[in-house]
Amino acid sequence: MNxxxxxxxxxxxxxxxEEGMAPHVALRDVSxxxxxxxxxxxxxxxxxxxxxxxxxxxxxxxxxxxQLYIGGKNMTDENVSDEDVYAARRQVGMVFQNPDNQxxxxxxxxxxxxxxxxxxxxxxxxxxxxxxxxATVGMTKYARHEAHRLSGGQKQRVAIAGAIAMRRKCxxxxxxxxxxxxxxxxxVMETITKLNREEGVTVLHITHYMNEATMADRVxxxxxxCILMDGTPSEVFSRPxxxxxxxxxxxxxxxxxxxxxxxxxxxxxxxxxxxxCAEEIARALDEKKD
Amino acid sequence: MAEIVIKDLTxxxxxxxPYEMKALDNVTVTFKDNMITxxxxxxxxxxxxxxxxxxxxxxxxxxxxFLDGKNIWDEPKEISKVRFKVGLVMxxxxxxxxxxxxxxxxxxxxxxxxxxxxxxEKAVEEAARFAGLKPHLLEKSPFDLSGGQKRRAALAxxxxxxxxxxxxxxxxxxxxxxxxxxxxQRIRDYQRESGKSVIIVSHSMEDMAMYCDRVVVxxxxxxxxxxTPAEVFSRAExxxxxxxxxxxxxxxxxALRDCGVDIGLDIYTVKFAASRLPGVIEQ
Numbered sequence: 179m180n181x182x183x184x185x186x187x188x189x190x191x192x193x194x195x196e197e198g199m200a201p202h203v204a205l206r207d208v209s210x211x212x213x214x215x216x217x218x219x220x221x222x223x224x225x226x227x228x229x230x231x232x233x234x235x236x237x238x239x240x241x242x243x244x245q246l247y248i249g250g251k252n253m254t255d256e257n258v259s260d261e262d263v264y265a266a267r268r269q270v271g272m273v274f275q276n277p278d279n280q281x282x283x284x285x286x287x288x289x290x291x292x293x294x295x296x297x298x299x300x301x302x303x304x305x306x307x308x309x310x311x312x313a314t315v316g317m318t319k320y321a322r323h324e325a326h327r328l329s330g331g332q333k334q335r336v337a338i339a340g341a342i343a344m345r346r347k348c349x350x351x352x353x354x355x356x357x358x359x360x361x362x363x364x365x366v367m368e369t370i371t372k373l374n375r376e377e378g379v380t381v382l383h384i385t386h387y388m389n390e391a392t393m394a395d396r397v398x399x400x401x402x403x404c405i406l407m408d409g410t411p412s413e414v415f416s417r418p419x420x421x422x423x424x425x426x427x428x429x430x431x432x433x434x435x436x437x438x439x440x441x442x443x444x445x446x447x448x449x450x451x452x453x454x455c456a457e458e459i460a461r462a463l464d465e466k467k468d
Numbered sequence: 469m470a471e472i473v474i475k476d477l478t479x480x481x482x483x484x485x486p487y488e489m490k491a492l493d494n495v496t497v498t499f500k501d502n503m504i505t506x507x508x509x510x511x512x513x514x515x516x517x518x519x520x521x522x523x524x525x526x527x528x529x530x531x532x533x534f535l536d537g538k539n540i541w542d543e544p545k546e547i548s549k550v551r552f553k554v555g556l557v558m559x560x561x562x563x564x565x566x567x568x569x570x571x572x573x574x575x576x577x578x579x580x581x582x583x584x585x586x587x588x589e590k591a592v593e594e595a596a597r598f599a600g601l602k603p604h605l606l607e608k609s610p611f612d613l614s615g616g617q618k619r620r621a622a623l624a625x626x627x628x629x630x631x632x633x634x635x636x637x638x639x640x641x642x643x644x645x646x647x648x649x650x651x652x653q654r655i656r657d658y659q660r661e662s663g664k665s666v667i668i669v670s671h672s673m674e675d676m677a678m679y680c681d682r683v684v685v686x687x688x689x690x691x692x693x694x695x696t697p698a699e700v701f702s703r704a705e706x707x708x709x710x711x712x713x714x715x716x717x718x719x720x721x722x723a724l725r726d727c728g729v730d731i732g733l734d735i736y737t738v739k740f741a742a743s744r745l746p747g748v749i750e751q
Binding site for chain 2: 222223224225226275329330331353356357358359360361362363364386388389422424425426427429430431433434437438440441442443452453455456457459460463466
């Protein structure tokens with residue numbers, strides 16, 4: 179399996195400012211790697227270093243220490259060529275939190291084309307990529323619509339289409355669902371899942387919604403600039419006490435099962451689907467009766 | 469103490485242009501005294517427009533807004549007084565912070581109301597404590613604060629005016645679960661201590677279920693469901709049909725009934741669900 183991201187012992191501190199504020203250490207000794215095609219959720223309290231990590235992975239910030247490989251190329255090597263850095267930047271894209279802050283054109287299809295135009299692609303090629311990207315996110319019929327009139331979920335799907343059209347191998351979603359209503363959140367999560375499963379795009383999804391993290395292959399939990407846990411959703415959410423301590427949460431299904439377990443029932447904690455959770459509860463109640 | 473009564477209110481954006489859009493369509497609703505009312509609805513349902521009606525930031529095209537029985541638009545020149553009585557904390561706290569220090573920022577509203585300097589100082593300290601702002605932060609620039617701290621500063625600036633009604637648009641969006649719980653708990657404590665009316669707008673069904681006494685559901689410019697969290701969240705199909713959701717634990721309760729275990733459909737928090745399971749007491 180090819181590794182798209184390989185980070186070892188990354189550290190980063192925001193420098194001291196003129197007013198004498200001390201430098202702020204945002205990441206310390208962070209090591210992990212992401213395989214091509216993986217869907218990784220990143221959880222962490224405010225200020226835990228999630229967004230700083232995302233900026234390092236997009237090469238917007240340079241780490242103070244440690245090594246970072248993108249697509250097998252060492253970005254932290256002093257002799258890394260500009261071409262290699264540009265090539266790496268083209269592989270990793272980002273979708274932000276506020277749907278209103280990332281659309282640049284007035285018409286949907288022009289917005290999706292913007293990145294490709296900057297890559298200097300011929301116009302027929304751009305046309306093809308824009309059409310297929312809009313189809314992937316289910317926004318084809320809005321191609322000629324005004325972007326600012328769309329709903330929050332639709333705007334985020336347009337931003338995703340822009341990243342797909344640029345053929346990003348890896349997309350980092352920095353709390354891209356935080357400001358959406360339940361339907362918008364569902365739309366965007368379905369799009370992200372489809373992108374990952376059907377198009378093979380590597381996904382890093384930063385979120386405060388525990389239920390969204392259960393949809394990933396793997397969950398990385400950050401706390402105070404370090405990686406606290408790294409495992410499957412089952413492994414991570416089976417440790418509710420530690421998550422609560424890190425200012426995080428568990429899905430409600432897990433919390434309910436945890437309360438049953440505390441009361442002496444023999445139940446699993448790693449069940450996130452309401453129906454399966456209900457079956458587990460019914461089974462445990464029945465068992466206790468006998 | 470104050471109650472807000474909205475009657476037959478209609479509001480249209482861009483009237484007479486090709487983009488004319490009816491944001492509020494003949495809305496009649498009451499925000500009761502001494503409780504937390506949650507306002508939920510899909511994007512574009514009219515929630516934010518309605519919120520801006522409550523303190524007179526927008527003027528209705530037709531219909532009335534009554535604050536304590538008095539139509540707020542009877543004397544349009546006095547509308548700024550309504551804004552002292554109905555405090556609005558906006559979704560993006562950075563949009564309403566502007567002064568050099570947090571202390572001066574919080575003091576701005578009380579100063580405008582004509583409070584005396586010693587009263588202002590007291591109001592600032594009290595409001596900061598209510599919002600959970602540590603004293604040393606008061607001397608900092610509001611722009612050096614973290615997202616969560618900015619939210620507290622904006623909240624304190626509104627509480628310092630001692631509003632009769634407190635309106636909060638997404639007070640916890642973007643905060644981690646721990647900070648979310650803390651700020652919502654503070655708002656709840658503030659409501660319980662003051663006995664005032666608090667209105668919260670949010671997209672999180674779980675938070676609304678946990679912290680509100682009453683929930684108003686908006687869809688397409690008008691309220692469609694009103695009631696206690698138990699009443700509202702037991703109507704899952706209707707909520708789905710207007711782009712909303714129910715808490716996950718409510719879905720578990722519904723699925724449990726299909727498994728032959730009936731703990732009721734009026735379940736809306738994990739604690740509540742647990743309390744209906746034999747032997748699972750509150751921890």
